[in-house]
Amino acid sequence: MNSINTGTPEVAAPITMSAKEAAAAAPAIDELSWELNTLALKKDDQAQLAASMLIHAGICDIFRVEEADVHHLVAEVMSKYNETTFHNFAHAVSVMHTLYLLFKDIKGCWEPFEVVTLLIAALCHDIDHQGLSNSYYQNSKKAIGAHYDENILERHHIATTMSILTEGRSVLSVLSEAERARFDDLVEFAILGTDMSFHGTQLKFLQEEYKDGPQDLEALKTDPAKRKKLMQSLLHTADLYNPIKPFDVTREWAIRLQTEFNQQCDLERQEGLPVLPFMDGRGETALAKGETGFISFVAKPWWEAIAAAFPVVKPHLDTITNNVEAWKSLIPTEPDTAK
Numbered sequence: 001m002n003s004i005n006t007g008t009p010e011v012a013a014p015i016t017m018s019a020k021e022a023a024a025a026a027p028a029i030d031e032l033s034w035e036l037n038t039l040a041l042k043k044d045d046q047a048q049l050a051a052s053m054l055i056h057a058g059i060c061d062i063f064r065v066e067e068a069d070v071h072h073l074v075a076e077v078m079s080k081y082n083e084t085t086f087h088n089f090a091h092a093v094s095v096m097h098t099l100y101l102l103f104k105d106i107k108g109c110w111e112p113f114e115v116v117t118l119l120i121a122a123l124c125h126d127i128d129h130q131g132l133s134n135s136y137y138q139n140s141k142k143a144i145g146a147h148y149d150e151n152i153l154e155r156h157h158i159a160t161t162m163s164i165l166t167e168g169r170s171v172l173s174v175l176s177e178a179e180r181a182r183f184d185d186l187v188e189f190a191i192l193g194t195d196m197s198f199h200g201t202q203l204k205f206l207q208e209e210y211k212d213g214p215q216d217l218e219a220l221k222t223d224p225a226k227r228k229k230l231m232q233s234l235l236h237t238a239d240l241y242n243p244i245k246p247f248d249v250t251r252e253w254a255i256r257l258q259t260e261f262n263q264q265c266d267l268e269r270q271e272g273l274p275v276l277p278f279m280d281g282r283g284e285t286a287l288a289k290g291e292t293g294f295i296s297f298v299a300k301p302w303w304e305a306i307a308a309a310f311p312v313v314k315p316h317l318d319t320i321t322n323n324v325e326a327w328k329s330l331i332p333t334e335p336d337t338a339k
């Protein structure tokens with residue numbers, strides 16, 4: 001995911017990474033809460049949680065594999081995530097966990113094969129992210145993996161995912177050709193949809209489609225094309241998990257994203273590349289302004305559109321409102337210079 005930071009650069013306040021002591025154990029699968037902070041879990045427990053979600057979603061029956069194969073897949077995916085500040089394995093597990101709970105709440109319209117496929121897409125959606133955004137690759141002309149002209153990162157995440165899933169021991173090895181084609185198509189479509197450049201088009205689709213309110217979920221069962229679009233939207237929704245978390249959790253992720261953005265700006269300056277002002281906000285005030293802008297103009301309208309389609313997610317809108325108010329309260333009032 002990306003963010004919009006409306007703040008102007010200012011003297012950087014020291015930002016200490018407030019990651020909690022990674023001491024909490026992986027939560028039981030039937031006790032998963034929306035408030036979960038994966039940063040508070042040890043890496044092995046993050047992996048355990050990811051495997052449990054796949055196993056609980058039925059991967060062993062649907063893909064005809066053993067639990068050991070699932071653990072092997074998760075370990076391999078984990079090893080391909082870098083220790084970046086934000087786009088790391090804990091972020092991937094948070095996205096997967098949010099998607100898992102969305103699928104749990106929005107019931108009855110997805111096929112189990114699709115749910116398992118989308119959970120794998122969520123786990124892999126930022127694989128081998130190096131803490132640099134598409135704008136860096138576009139401006140520097142440096143390649144990540146193969147050369148791509150657009151959706152550079154997302155295409156790299158898809159290619160890396162497919163190579164893991166094709167080589168060696170794979171959870172896809174027993175799938176029929178038709179199943180494999182369906183899996184590839186859905187994973188590619190869903191991960192591509194996490195590029196923020198598609199946010200506006202996806203939002204318009206939801207707003208138009210659900211302008212008269214929610215529709216019968218049963219009808220989705222016979223509409224695979226629409227289901228596919230909605231699943232893509234749900235992965236993008238899960239990627240925007242940050243504003244639905246308790247404020248201390250949301251703040252921790254926001255600081256991490258700001259740090260990663262700032263590091264990119266430093267590199268861009270070193271290399272003489274253009275710097276995007278929204279990534280260059282430094283310090284607490286810029287953080288609060290950036291988050292207020294991002295939530296008000298990007299995340300909240302998106303979650304409202306999802307809630308119009310699936311009213312079961314409506315309670316998250318209150319959390320989002322509370323978080324935006326909390327961010328606003330951290331912005332110092334400008335002295336009134338008007339005479």
Ligand SMILES: [Zn+2]
Pocket residue numbers: 001091095125126194239
């Ligand atoms: Zn992401």
